Amino acid sequence: MLSEIQFDLSNVSGFSITVAVVGYIIVFAALVMLFFIYSSIPKLININVRQKLKRQGKCEDCGDLHIEGDVNAAISMALYLYLDEAHDEESDVITIKRISKQYTPWSSKIYSTNTYFRTLRR
Amino acid sequence: MKKLLTVIGIISILGLLSFAFPKTFEITGTGTEKEITAQDGNVSGSNQADEMTQTDAGKGISKFFRYSGFANATPGHLVMLLVGLVFIFLAIRFEYEPLLLIPIGVGILIGNIPFMLESGLKLGIYEEGSVMNYLYFGxxxxxxxxxxxxxxxxxxxxxxxxxxxxxxxxxxxxxxxxxxxxxxxxxxxxxxxxxxxxxxxxxxxxxxxxxxxxxxxxxxxxxxxxxxxxxxxxxxxxxxxxxxxxxxxxxxxxxxxxxxxxxxxxxxxxxxxxxxxxxxxxxxxxxxxxxxxxxxxxxxxxxxxxxxxxxxxxxxxxxxxxxxxxxxxxxxxxxxxxxxxxxxxxxxxxxxxxxxxxxxxxxxxxxxxxxxxxxxxxxxxxxxxxxxxxxxxxxxxxxxxxxxxxxxxxxxxxxxxxxxxxxxxxxxxxxxxxxxxxxxxxxxxxx
Incomplete structure (x- = not known):
């Protein structure tokens, strides 16, 4: 079966080569355009951020505003640990308040006696 | 082990039968109920007489066998079934894209179960009206x-x-x-x-x-x-x-x-x-x-x-x-x-x-x-x-x-x-x- 395979270069017409070459160029061009657009979006977004920071006086000439993912993760972890620690440093004030109503069935003596034992004694 | 050998033995006997019988019969006619005649055309008078005396039960069993996968199997079917099994093996043993290879492997098995194509049972994926054909529309x-x-x-x-x-x-x-x-x-x-x-x-x-x-x-x-x-x-x-x-x-x-x-x-x-x-x-x-x-x-x-x-x-x-x-x-x-x-x-x-x-x-x-x-x-x-x-x-x-x-x-x-x-x-x-x-x-x- 394999011996019957024929390689015929005449099957490749000018149209086919055009399809291949133009097709590849279009694919490349589409992704190059996306590359340029996505490269410029962060710059556009940062213009607004820079202006805000300058107005607030937080930086004169704000350099690279990008934060790497691992830096973000480190900040998040530090915040988490701080807040977790902060929870342990509470005022120690017990917030249970005495209520004005004195009687409650929970503290009633009558309910604390066990009738079952009495029955047994008989 | 004995049970395994028995099962393999039965399968191999049925497999041999499947290779022997399809060559003996040829399907003719255009209706859904096909007439089976001897292929070589040299059926002797005594054989015809034997067919006439065949019991209904015998005919039923014979027809059942002709419709079964064993009678319709071709080497191509067996090759494809093997391919399907290899896909399933690769997916389970080596975890090569199991979410895809298991459905595809089982699909290959389903698509290559031999059956009588001319019977109009609407089973094959390429037969209009079959369940698989409806799913294949997607x-x-x-x-x-x-x-x-x-x-x-x-x-x-x-x-x-x-x-x-x-x-x-x-x-x-x-x-x-x-x-x-x-x-x-x-x-x-x-x-x-x-x-x-x-x-x-x-x-x-x-x-x-x-x-x-x-x-x-x-x-x-x-x-x-x-x-x-x-x-x-x-x-x-x-x-x-x-x-x-x-x-x-x-x-x-x-x-x-x-x-x-x-x-x-x-x-x-x-x-x-x-x-x-x-x-x-x-x-x-x-x-x-x-x-x-x-x-x-x-x-x-x-x-x-x-x-x-x-x-x-x-x-x-x-x-x-x-x-x-x-x-x-x-x-x-x-x-x-x-x-x-x-x-x-x-x-x-x-x-x-x-x-x-x-x-x-x-x-x-x-x-x-x-x-x-x-x-x-x-x-x-x-x-x-x-x-x-x-x-x-x-x-x-x-x-x-x-x-x-x-x-x-x-x-x-x-x-x-x-x-x-x-x-x-x-x-x-x-x-x-x-x-x-x-x-x-x-x-x-x-x-």
Whole structure:
């Protein structure tokens, strides 16, 4: 079966080569355009951020505003640990308040006696 | 052990019978109830008399046997059943894309159970009115691939691509495999429409390959010279998914061949944090730009970016969850099963299928090499920490996320502290976009 395979270069017409070459160029061009657009979006977004920071006086000439993912993760972890620690440093004030109503069935003596034992004694 | 030997013995006896009996009988007539006559035509009078005295029970058993798989089995069926079993074995034993190979493997078994084709039982996937034919409609009409893309969009995080957009070019470079295979298929005598469908295997994207082959090589379209294109959906889909599953086998040798140790050790700058606004803008801009350039790819890219917007908008969590879980699972089951079943031996085991497999493998290799070489070329213009590890170029083929995983494994082998997965995901997802754009372009040129 394999011996019957024929390689015929005449099957490749000018149209086919055009399809291949133009097709590849279009694919490349589409992704190059996306590359340029996505490269410029962060710059556009940062213009607004820079202006805000300058107005607030937080930086004169704000350099690279990008934060790497691992830096973000480190900040998040530090915040988490701080807040977790902060929870342990509470005022120690017990917030249970005495209520004005004195009687409650929970503290009633009558309910604390066990009738079952009495029955047994008989 | 005894039980096993008994079962094997029975199966082999029935198998021998199946090879012996079909040759003895020939089916004639046009009605649903076929008349069976002796093939050689030299039936003696005494034999005819014997047939007349055959009991009804005997006739019933004989008819049952003729309808059974044993009587209708051909070597082609057995080969395909073996292929199906190999797929299932690969999926379970080596975990090569099990979510795809199990449905496809079972589909191959279902599609290649031998039965009497002429009986009109409406069982085969190519028989109108059969259950499998209804399910297969989703493939031939190109319904399943866009739904898969919706799910992929809803589960893909494009952050790594947005944080380093230059890696998008690697996804574009790897698409060279599609167009070189297109030329190769033409040289081997395929029609341009068929060659386009075969070429897309180089995109290493199963849904895209099915989508394009269902439009270009569907066995329905009429070519300008009056001939009908062949139905190549089955072989193309099986080739695409097989090579996707075999990414861990095919890519590493090419990666080692085209890179040196120093290049494989390059550590890349960690990706920056991406804002929510950028993530929301990505699918909207991507959809508008790619759809304007190649409207034919709209069913795929429209759904991909729609799914991604569902995920990133943050206000459609329920829809995104459905798209990336239940829906994609349902469609994967139907797609895998029907694609597997479409490999009916009589349609699949042809010379064209073998050529498609060879071309598909070459296409995959060329695509991988294209990405790697382009990464090396990019490094000539990049300095210092901006240099990229050329291994991630191999992830430009859009076998998501397998090729990125292969890059990560290769990187860790060279340096256990060099994690390339996040970087490799960028060319990987841009490869998905690139192959869908390429499919749209081929569709608009060749349909």
């Amino acid at each position: 493939v031939t009409a190109g319904i399943y691939p866009p739904l898969i893309f919706l799910g992929i969009g809803a589960m893909t995080d494009f952050s790594s691509l947005i944080s380093n957009p230059r890696l998008m070019l690697l996804g574009a470079a790897a698409q060279v495999g599609i167009f070189i295979t297109f030329i190769g298929a033409l040289i081997l005598g395929f029609y341009p429409a068929e060659a386009g469908a075969i070429g897309i295997i180089g995109g290493a994207d199963g849904p895209t390959a099915i989508f394009l082959s269902s439009k270009l090589a569907n066995g329905i379209n009429i070519l300008p010279d009056g001939t009908t294109v062949r139905n190549l959906i089955g072989p193309i889909a099986i080739a695409a998914y097989s090579y996707m599953a075999l990414v861990p086998v095919i890519q590493p040798p090419i990666m080692r061949l085209l890179t040196n140790k120093k290049e494989r050790l390059i550590k890349m700058k960690p990706p920056r944090a991406v804002t929510k606004l950028e993530k929301i803008l990505f699918p909207i801009i991507g959809l508008l730009l790619t759809a304007f350039i190649s409207p034919s790819s709209l069913p795929l890219l429209g759904m991909l970016f729609f799914g991604n917007l569902l995920k990133e908008s943050g206000v459609t969590k329920r829809l995104a969850d459905t798209a990336r879980n239940s829906m994609i699972d349902i469609v994967t089951i139907l797609l895998g099963l029907t694609v597997g079943a479409s490999t009916q031996a009589d349609v699949f085991l042809t010379e064209q299928s073998m050529l498609i497999f060879v071309l598909g493998a070459l296409s995959f290799m060329v695509a991988t090499a294209g990405g790697l070489i382009f990464a090396k070329v990019m490094n000539l213009f990049l300095r210092g920490e901006n240099k990229i590890n050329p291994l991630i170029g191999a992830a430009g083929v859009s076998a998501v996320p397998d090729s990125a995983r292969v890059v990560q494994t290769m990187g860790l082998k060279e340096d256990p502290n060099n994690h390339l997965l996040m970087h490799a995901m960028a060319p990987n997802v841009s490869g998905v976009i690139g192959s869908a754009v390429a499919a749209g372009i081929l569709l608009s040129f060749l349909l």
